[in-house]
Amino acid sequence: MKSREAWQELEKIREGRDVVGHVEEVLARVEKWEGEVKAYISLEIPELLRQRGEELERRLRKGEKVGKLAGLLVSVKDNICTTALPTTAGSRMLDGYVSPYNATVVERLLAEDAIVIGKTNLDEFAMGSTTELSAFWPTRNPWDLTRVPGGSSGGSASSLAYGGADLSLGSDTGGSARLPAAYTATVGLKPTYGLVSRYGLIPYGNSLEQISPMARSVRDVALLLEVIGGWDARDATSLRVGSPVFSLEPAEARGQKICLVKEMVEGAEEPVEKLFWNVVEKLSSEGAELEEVRIPVLSKALPTYYTIAFAEAASNLARYAGIFYPSKGSSGIWEEYVGEARAKGFGREVKRRILMGVYALSEGFRDEFYVAATRVRRAIRDEVLKLTRRCIIAAQASPILPPRIGERLDDPLKLYYMDMYTVVANLAGVPALVQPIGFSHGLPVGIQWIAGPLEEQKLISLGLLVESLTGLAGVMVD
């Protein structure tokens, strides 16, 4: 096991280490691992990456001011639009599509002199929890190549876990950045809804999703969120707040109030539970106050989340009619042409979600499904806001260890069940952080922390404290 954090690389570069040398180091990791892991859908041409490194070196030598991420290599989930590389969202529907504009988050990365190394694999349109449902290929977990890295941002997480990027952008609609973080010993932070611009994110569940920083340590996640966060005129749901600036002081365990919500703690398999309680008890022994709480409505979070996500997916994906995007039909009859383009372009899970979404929104079913789910969502949101006023919620990140490739594909409900602890933060719009807490049988296990709206600082401070206890900041495979 190795350890490498992006902020350390940044300091070395500022102290005069050559950027091209750093680029070469990361490319060597890609060369070593990518053939088996398949984290990337597209990779930037190495020569262009070196040129970018040389350009930064020249500027550094001249003493010119460089950006906050100068020389760091960032991988970007392939549902985030970039002009330099294609954006497929892991779907045949967008195979070969090159966006005419960069997402706001990508513009912000480039403005801070980050180098985009490539676009990472995902479950098609971010609909999945394992990254097996990409239309191109499944991504494997670098810690155990027979297992999944979680999803849907599994490509981003795997690229970090093998050292093929310094930082990564994922997206999180129901746990898509946090579940992969838990399965790959990396860190994923789902920001407060509206803190990070969604302009240029290929939409799946608008009311739930956020572009999310991913990295190998809490400090690195904070660094990335400082760059991508803050109001954007191009996203009507973006909150009118400035770019966040975080303190990197770890929290004091003494006086820290942690709530253990039964519905988000119970039900995980034994090795996962064991590591969870180790950390919680350690914090308690150092002076943190623990409180056990029950919120019965959270037992309905998973069906509530899926009902809303299906409905929003059906609406969002209606735009793929074979006109503006690559997948086309051949029939001269309009209805058949559209049906054919969509049948060819979408994979089975996407079709399933569209059909379920249409069902949940149809006359006669809408009140029982979609509208009912929005009612339950209000209750969940209110309970979470109420609780996070007095404590940080500690929760499991996943009920299971990373499953084997193919193990859960035969039953959609088994796949959905993997998100049971992560969907709550999306329904409530609040920030949530997952970080590694240990390994069981060589497989990573993570813990989840949830705070109130715009309380990312609390998560970062607590995350830094937990890292000081576990010693797992920066870990990656050899």
Place this chain on the structure above:
Amino acid sequence: MECKDKEVMEKLVEIAKISLNEEERKTLCDELSRIAEYLKAVGEAARELGTEPLYYVWDLGGPLRDGGESHRVDVRELPTKVKDGHIAVPWRGGRVEE
């Protein structure tokens, strides 16, 4: 597991505009029946809770469940500027003064 309602399935396929072959149609129909059965829990829960729908997570229109004061979203607080009663939508050519 049996496909419970073929007629509904046909209607969904028509609305969703996705051509499916026979095998896909049957498998998806079975799966959708199971998923719908699972999602039914939200209908019952909503009836018990009696809460108002929430479409946008920061819509604080209804009182929070702890009886805290109610909040309203004011269009003047929205990030998009309003000019002459119209919202300027930047990606449709509307101008936004930063």
